[in-house]
Amino acid sequence: MQVVKYLVSTYDLINSTDKQGDTPLHIAACRGHISIVDVLIKASPSFVHSKNHAGETFPHTAITGFQTPTFRRLDRQVVFMKQLTTSKSYNIEEIINTTDNEGRTPLLLAIHGNIDSDLVELLIVFSINVNKRDNQGMTPLDLLKQRPVSPSSEILRRQLISAGSRSESWDQQYASPIDWAAANDHYDLVRELLRLNSNSLIKLSSLRRIHRLEVVWDDEEQFDDVAKNRSLVAQKLLHEGDHKRGKNTLIGSGYGGWLLYTAASAGDFAFVQELLHRDALLVFGEGEYGVTDILSMSSDGGQFEENIGGLPSVYKQEMKNGAVHALARGGNLDILTDLLGDCSNDKVLSYRDIQGSTILHTAAGRGQVEVVKYL
Structure with missing residues (x-):
């Protein structure tokens, strides 16, 4: 830190670049040195708009740095990203939508590089334009949908949609x-x-x-x-x-x-x-539509049961039985607790599959730890 302050105050080095066009600011961001980033920007506020030969600003190189072997610890990355997006030395909103030579904003670059979801979430908050397209015409939502489906990608997808992100390729494909x-x-x-x-x-x-x-x-x-x-x-x-x-x-x-x-x-x-x-046999599902698919379409299991009150009780029991076993198997604890509601112990024990297994058997067999703990 002291060396950087000395060099900045003594010599005209702040705008110097290496063979890749990286300035000291690019390097400091890439290595995760937020205090150095602040010193350099305070010394030359216009420095925040500097680009290297790839068209990258310092937020771009910070994202790139997360993928290097020397900066793999997620806890350090999260701390750095929070400091980067909330620093008082510059207005992050002025540069967060700047694109590199491939048309990628820091948000697009992060999703393309499969950066951890916690880090991408921070960028979404400050990304004024979540529909910015790269040179291939891809929006952040388009890129995200190319990644394997996972709990974290599902969270990011919902956040992007909530922030107003659109996906033309999605509509064209499906x-x-x-x-x-x-x-x-x-x-x-x-x-x-x-x-x-x-x-x-x-x-x-x-x-x-x-x-x-x-x-x-x-x-x-x-x-x-x-x-x-x-x-x-x-x-x-x-x-x-x-x-x-x-x-x-x-x-x-x-x-x-x-x-x-x-x-x-x-x-x-x-x-x-x-x-x-x-x-009446449709209640058991047909073809690719299983009983759980049909039951899950109700946002409130109790309301669904209330409105199918005219069905024979054996059908209602079978629908709910299939649903709770599927939810226990899949680990969907929120919906499972909603469906079970205030069920008595005897009632929960009555939900058994064709092998006579309870939903605890089902959850334990699939390694659904949270469901097992709840039951």
Whole structure:
């Protein structure tokens, strides 16, 4: 520190660069020396905008430094990033959206480099433009979706969406015309698309594709009516098939699971009741739609049970039994506790799978430590 202060005050070295165009500020940031960063910036405030040959500012090189062997400790990285984004020596918001030669902001660079989620979260807070695109046209959300799905990536995804991030590639890859038509309750358009290509119904009813679309649609206010609209379209398709052919064509063709899932996702319990009245066995799921998928569509398990009160109790018990075992197996403690509510010990013991295992057996067998502790 004293050497740096001496050199800065005595010689004109502050703007000197090495072969990569890095200034002392770039190097100090890359090595995690925040106190040196402050000294250099105080000596020359305009220094914050300096770029090296790669077009990187000092926040860029700080992100790059996190990936080097000498700066791997996460605790040090978090402390440094907090100091970097909250320093009083400069206004981080003035430089946080500066791009390098590849069009990457520090946020884009961090996500591309698979930097720890705790560090990326700090950048999201200060990133005024979370839709900045790199030279390949990728937004932060686009880059994140290229990473393997994990709890941390899911948290970052939700934070980016909450901050207003968009993903054009997501819509292009997963949302087909019939998806958008159904999402906006354009039933006539849905019918025309099905007339042109009957295989579009397979796309519309694919659980895997629906899960991918729900990742975006469930988190954005502008898509609040999507579930309701899709349910209306499904109901109209069912009724039109009945009217034209005089039988449950969609249910008979194996689309009952999709219909029930769609109705439950919209909270349309009248439609749920109608479907189960037509075929009570749909309660056990059908095809790729399992009982847990259908039950999970209710944001409140108690409300779901209340609204399917007309079902035989054995069906309701089987739905909840399958759900709690799936949640225990997957380690989803929050939803599991909601579903169990104030269940008595005897009631919890009654939830057994085909092998007679309790949900504690299930959680223990899958190594779900938090669920085991709770139970």
